[in-house]
Amino acid sequence: MSKYLLVALFCLFVLPWCVAQKFSSTSGRAIKAYEAGVEAYRSRQPEKAIDAYEKAVSRDPQFWEAHLALGNTYELLFDTTQAIPHWIVVTELGGDDRRVSATLHKLGMYYLRTKQIDLAKTQFEAFLNMTTQVGKLKPEVEKGLAQIEFILEAKANPVEFEPILLPIILNGFDLQYFPVLNVLQNQLIYTGRVTNHSQEDEDIYISVQTPAGWSEPKSISPNINTPLQNEGTCTISADGRTLIFTSCQRSDVIGSCDLYVSYKRGDEWSAPINMGRRINTKAWETQPTLSADGRTLYFVSRRRGGYGNADIWVSRLQTDNTWGYPENLGPTINTPEDDLSPFIHVNAQTLYFASKGHLGLGGFDIFKSELSDKGWTQPENLGYPINDESDQQALFITADGLRAFFSKSTRTQSQGLQSRLYTFELPELARVAVPSTYVYGKVLDAETGRPVGGWVDLIDLETDSVLGKVRSDPITGEYLMVLNSGTEYGLFAQSKGYLYNSLTFNYEHQPNPEPIQQDIFLEPLENGKAVVMNNVFFDSDSYALRNKSKTELNLAISILRDNPDVRVEIAGHTDDVGPEAYNQELSLNRARSVYNYLIEKGVPRQRLRFRGYGEGQPLFANDSEAHRQANRRIEFVIYR
Known part of the structure; x- marks a missing residue:
């Protein structure tokens, strides 16, 4: 310890207990030894001071001021175990002296740290019963009592928790931690160290699930892992094509640890790029977690402007493809203590994170918060025994919100530090409020079947807001x-030189929707090519456009704006239910409604026409409700 720090600590903590001239002891020899101890400490000789204080209490065991000085000196030398018996004497003999309340606080905090809950509660309650409290300590005492009550309540009402060790092939190193999966749950990525030697390289590994089980973990890419630099704590987008990770030793590092990004094309990861000075500072940035579409990034930073030492921040990808200035998540999430290991669920609404500052069982606990219209909800502790008195650092939650993955560390004399990967089924209260599923497949040329690289947008049809935006892989x-x-969603795929294509998914009344595999075919922007406008809606037997149709109609307008030589026919079709003449008129009126909307939004009349085809051009036989629904449609047809 620095001699200057020792003197400062002495002046702050020891001298206030030594300045009183009246003592509880009447033994001159004990008082003389005590004063010698004070003088020794003033001379920066704490060990000599301890010897003198020990003489004082041996000459008068009831001399509680000497016990206080002795206990506090042991504490400043980081020997709290030796301090405890002397502090206990102070609380027994010191009466209502103000210094006793500070000692009760010290004892309570020690017992709480060492999991001696009943003893901690006794000290804290005794503090509150004193009339001569050290007032600035009262909030911490009250927080300690609240934590004790929480611990007792949590242990009396444990949640279901049955962790299962992942297969040995995934736990073959001394250390593996921070597991993440892609949404399909067929790729597991984690940070690993082959041995627990302090100089062992830290790399990112990947294992793929096959019909035979998980594959042997391998380095995720030679473009990412390096022989002499550590790479770790990573996050991956839902489609498995954007990876952000932490590295602390690269040549272009800005701070002590920085975040880097890599993109996957086909089977190859690009060379990592430092995420720049908006994301990285001269402080410490780590533990990233990406939204499903890879466009919102949460991470941990010790930068200035936070609420504690380590806070959780968020940045969003801008329209110019740069990351925006990070925003602190605010005091609902961040505390004066450390808040770490964020995980944003693929629903973009549920955040799991570790915190020392929120009410918990001790150390870091895992909490859950939901994003509402008013911001983040008050974090909820996941309960005991998911959380216990040791540190819990991070969880990964599957899209359906049912399972969690995590790592757990142990230390033994024979093996040293070990870390293993586990999974467990989340209890009901720990699950996400809004479960998710996914649609996946390929974007293909409708004529050649070749892969097409383009944008796929997910739109909330009710609010016309973009909920997700991803690029299809140009190679696959x-x-x-x-x-x-x-x-209720609209999914829109588009690429230069092609007509867009749209899908619709109505999950308004489906609490647990199943995954969907759906290839999307794009027609070349050529004469006679058509696309069904799947997200144009009318009420039954009506030709008035519903408000949620405007998303697709506005996309059609943008296609026309970007391709000024294209002319389009709006074609209306019906099923065969009802009189043929009625269906003919209904199809014509619906086509006219779309035509009028486009005209009102500025599309020149000479570039548009509308036709009604009634029930005469069905896509399918009208032999089921699903087929009849498909036949009731508006088409966007290119003509010259």
Whole structure:
């Protein structure tokens, strides 16, 4: 310890207990030894001071001021175990002296740290019963009592928790931690160290699930892992094509640890790029977690402007493809203590994180908060024994919100530090409020079947707001988009030189929707090519456009704006229910409604026409409700 720090600590903590001239002891020899101890400490000789204080209490065991000085000196030398018996004497003999309340606080905090809950409660309650409290300590005492009550309540009402060790092939290193999965749950990525030696390299590993089980973990990519630099604590987008990770030793590092991003094309990861000075500072940035579409990033930083030492921040990808300035998540999430290990569920609404500052069982506990119209809800502790008196650092939650993955560390004399990967089924109260599913497949050229790289947008049709935006892989055509229950969606795929295509998913009344595999075919922007406007809606037997149709109609307008030589026919079709003449008129009026909307929004009349085809051009035989629904449609047809 620095001699200057020792002197400062002495002046702050010891001298206030030594300045009183009246003592509880009447033994001159004890008082003389005590004063010698004070003088020794003033001379920066704490060990000599301890010897003198020990003489004082041996000459008068009831001399509680000497016990106080002795206990506090042991504390400043980081030997709290030796301090405890002397502090106990102070609380027994010191009466209502104000210094006793500070000692009760010290004892209570020690017992709470060492999991001696009943003893901690006794000290804290005794503090509150004193009339001569050290007032600035009262909030911490009250918080300690609240924590004790929480611990007792949590242990009296444990949640279901049955962790299962992942297969040995995934736990082959001394240390593996911070597991994440893609949404399909067929790729597990984690940070690993082959041995627990302090100089062992930290790398990112991947294992793929096959019909035979999980594959042997391997380095995620030579473009990402390096021989002499550590790479770890990563996050991956839902489609498995954007990876952000932490590295502390690269040549272009800005602070002590920075965040880097890599993108996957086909089977290859790009060379990592430092995320720049908006994200990274000269402080410490780590533990990233990405939204499903890879466009919102939560991470931990010790930068200035937070509420504690380590806070959780968020940044969003801008329209110019740069990351925006990070925003602190605010005091509902962040506390004066450390708040770490954020995980944003693919529903983009549920945040799990670790905190020392929120009410818990001791150390870091895992909490859950939901994003509402008013911001983040008050975090909820996941309960005992998911949380216990040791540190819980991070969880990964599957899209359906039913399972969690985590790592657990142990230390033994024979093996040293070990860390293993586990999974467990989440109890009901720990699950997400809005479970998710996903649609995945390929974007393909409708004529050649070749992969197409393009944008896939997910739109909330009720609010016309973009909920997700991903690019299909230009090499494989693969895309994946997460869908939440309780919402009606439009999914729109588009690429330069092609007509757009749209899908519709109504999950308003489906609490647990199943995943969907759906390839999307794009027609070349050529004469005679058509697309069904799947997200244009009318009420039954009506030709008035419903408000949620405007998303697709506005997309059609943008296609026309970007391709000024294209002319389009709006074609209306019906099923065969009802009189043929009625269906003919209904199809014409519906086509006219779309035509009028486009005209009102500025599309020149000479570029548009509308036709009604009634029931005469069905896509399918009208032999089921599903087929009849498909036949009731508006088409967007290119003509020259």
